[in-house]
């Protein structure tokens with residue numbers, strides 16, 4: 001029994017350590033005072049109002065949204081090609097090629113960021129949100145592949161053959177049979193890639209030049225102690241958004257599996 | 270056979286170096302229930318998929334309704350297929366599945382709905398249209414797959430082991446239903462199966478395949494009574510083989526001397542693989558009879574019972590004819606008043622050359 005109690009205590013401590021700092025975010029975001037310390041002073045929405053008045057922040061938000069949307073669409077498309085090829089075709093070097101696509105998942109981001117920066121500068125390209133998109137596609141594609149692999153591998157090949165047999169062309173078969181069955185996977189992939197890109201800092205920091213993303217802007221504001229509560233307010237919004245998107249992604253993924261009558265073989269949540 | 274609807278002309282198929290189909294030539298008649306029967310890996314599915322257009326053939330020709338099919342994709346062929354896994358679209362309802370092939374048809378919405386209802390009625394699923402496809406049992410999926418293919422009124426329906434996923438009782442029921450359905454719609458059915466009993470029960474004609482070639486193509490009765498090769502005889506039902514010698518020729522065939530039984534005349538259709546001095550004769554267990562006391566037969570031989578297995582309606586014996594090393598099996602129907610012989614007993618065996626086939 002004591003063993004069980006120790007384990008429970010361990011789990012509680014672990015979760016506290018993991019999530020307590022995040023709980024502090026909204027606490028101080030609504031706290032009426034610029035000093036980040038207890039005791040709390042009183043409730044205020046001032047910091048959120050301040051957010052709406054900061055033009056640079058709006059530009060950063062816009063940058064982030066453009067980058068995250070472009071990244072999620074591009075990475076999901078690439079992921080679809082890879083997952084489809086992996087599920088359908090046999091070709092020489094298949095294992096190695098698929099492995100290479102997944103590699104950025106374990107590469108240190110700072111290495112990826114610095115290498116990309118060197119290459120871009122060598123090519124004489126100027127840094128912009130599009131160089132960030134390139135970097136984010138690189139790190140998001142493995143996630144897209146991992147999610148979509150499940151959708152495509154679980155798809156019985158004879159379903160597509162049956163559609164062709166019943167008179168459809170390969171193209172209309174893709175639209176009528178393949179796409180509806182993998183749509184939940186695609187939506188999940190879009191949402192997760194969007195979230196990853198929105199939260200990513202290191203690559204954005206190196207590649208964004210003078211067009212900062214939200215996380216980069218946040219970091220730049222840390223120099224001004226007086227603006228700390230504003231950062232907490234912004235952080236609160238970002239956390240809520242990320243959690244919301246991830247939950248939505250998982251719901252779509254599970255619904256897709258149910259719809260196709262498949263067993264759950266994993267996922268990210 | 271009626272007018273041919275499918276003509277296979279020396280069809281070859283290579284997968285890389287592997288020679289999967291080795292010169293298949295056959296005509297399949299309109300309205301026929303035709304089966305492709307053979308052990309696993311003999312190329313049945315490959316041939317069926319080649320007819321459907323899912324596999325290109327390496328050489329030879331496939332004609333459907335006298336039209337060369339080379340380069341014609343599956344969606345343009347007058348064939349439809351029932352897949353082994355049924356391939357029911359899981360995101361569509363039963364009615365949407367059945368009506369899938371009508372999407373491009375010029376029928377009105379009302380006509381389509383009627384056609385779907387009729388097709389479901391035909392396979393015994395009337396009123397199931399609104400069900401979700403993934404909520405169906407194996408037997409129901411099978412029926413949906415049938416309705417979905419038949420609604421297009423194809424010239425040929427291709428079925429790849431459609432019953433193998435069903436349990437025994439359901440399978441037997443579907444065998445009869447498929448047969449009834451085929452007679453009702455009059456469409457040519459080509460059934461792939463590795464179950465010889467299923468092929469015998471359902472087919473008008475059967476092509477037995479081994480290693481990418483057709484070993485024999487004929488009706489079920491001839492296939493069973495006059496297998497063209499020893500291998501076909503072994504594959505279809507049970508067959509005994511006894512060493513035999515062909516002696517003199519006669520006007521209609523040849524004299525054969527069967528070890529342990531005796532000498533008799535075989536007709537030439539009982540020597541399908543050609544004459545050879547030495548070989549063996551094949552004979553079915555039910556074509557040999559153990560005589561009871563007082564009973565006589567034109568040809569008798571002495572034998573000893575080695576083993577017997579009692580099944581209620583039948584008794585299966587292993588008997589050793591005099592002068593033979595091995596045993597042959599004999600099946601006897603258990604009649605009232607007929608005694609079951611015991612191991613060690615000496616019995617008289619009646620045999621009939623008309624039920625024998627000689628293989629070199």
Ligand SMILES: Nc1ncnc2c1ncn2[C@@H]1O[C@H](COP(=O)(O)OP(=O)(O)OP(=O)(O)O)[C@@H](O)[C@H]1O
Nearest residue numbers: 284287289307308309310311312313314315316463
């Ligand atoms: N796409 C392929 N690539 C390479 N070889 C193949 C391919 N498809 C089938 N084969 C080979 O061709 C042979 C015939 O296969 P086929 O599926 O036609 O057999 P089958 O008679 O249907 O067997 P089963 O009863 O097991 O379904 C097999 O040896 C198989 O390994």
Ligand SMILES: [Mg+2]
Nearest residue numbers: 313314315429
């Ligand atoms: Mg097969």
